[in-house]
Amino acid sequence: MSPVRQLLASLRMMLVLTLALGVVFPALVWGVGRAVAGDQAAGSLVHRDGAVVGSSLLGQAVKDPALFHPRPSTSEYAGDTSGGSNLAESSADQATAIAERRTAYADIAEGQPTADALTASASGLDPDISPEFARAQVARVAAATGLDATRVAQLVREHTTGRQLGFLGEPRVNVLELNLAVDALR
Structure with missing residues (x-):
């Protein structure tokens, strides 16, 4: 086989593989993701009044005393520097960061x-x-919103998710979803 024929065969193979693995396969994976788990494939966006207010998969900075605060972030909740x-x-x-967070916790x-x-x-x-x-x-959220502390505690219970499959992970509360529920009441 001549070098020119080998080069042409190599170029054809590169083109076929580029299309198959760079276009067709990613499009197929995206399509299956959208069909099987459309919300998750789109970023698990949370909407309120027709506007996107966040993602249930990403924490957000909260400064409002009338809302629940998330756990600390070293990236200031910026996805590009996660x-x-x-x-x-x-x-x-x-040790310094934890001491500062302990003070802020109060x-x-x-x-x-x-x-x-x-x-x-x-x-x-x-x-x-x-x-x-x-x-x-x-107590802080109840005082800042004027809501009854019993009702706010009930919201926490309603938004607590247990372990996955009953044994994986720890119980947790999604801060964005909880804060949206608090906003809906005030």
């Missing part, structure tokens, strides 16, 4: 801080908090 700090527990920077919750109130998630975008952290914020 990631953990990679600081060891023995790191002086980690302004947003009651009682002993939970681990998720003091530490950022690995992605820095975790949308969930522990039910304990949510319950520790009930």
Whole structure:
């Protein structure tokens, strides 16, 4: 086989594989994703009054005292810079960050801080908090919204998701969905 024929065969193969693996296969995966799990494939967007207010899969910064606060983020909840700090527990920077978060905790919750109130998630975008952290914020949210604390605590219970399949993970509360429920009542 001549070098020219080999080159043409190689170019044809590259074109076929580029189309198959770079266009057809991704389009097929996208189509199956949309058909089987359309909401998740589209980013699990949360809508309110026809507008997108966030994603149930991504945490957001919350400063409003009338809303539940998420766990800390090392990326300031920016998806393009997502990631953990990679600081060891023995790191002086980690100790300083936890001390600062412990001080800030007193302004947003009651009682002993939970681990998720003091530490950022690995992605820095975790949308969930522990039910304990949510319950520790009930009094502040109730006072700031004028809602009855019993009703706010009920919202926390209603928005607590158990372990997946009954044994995977920990119970959790999606902060965005909980805050939307609080907003709907005030």
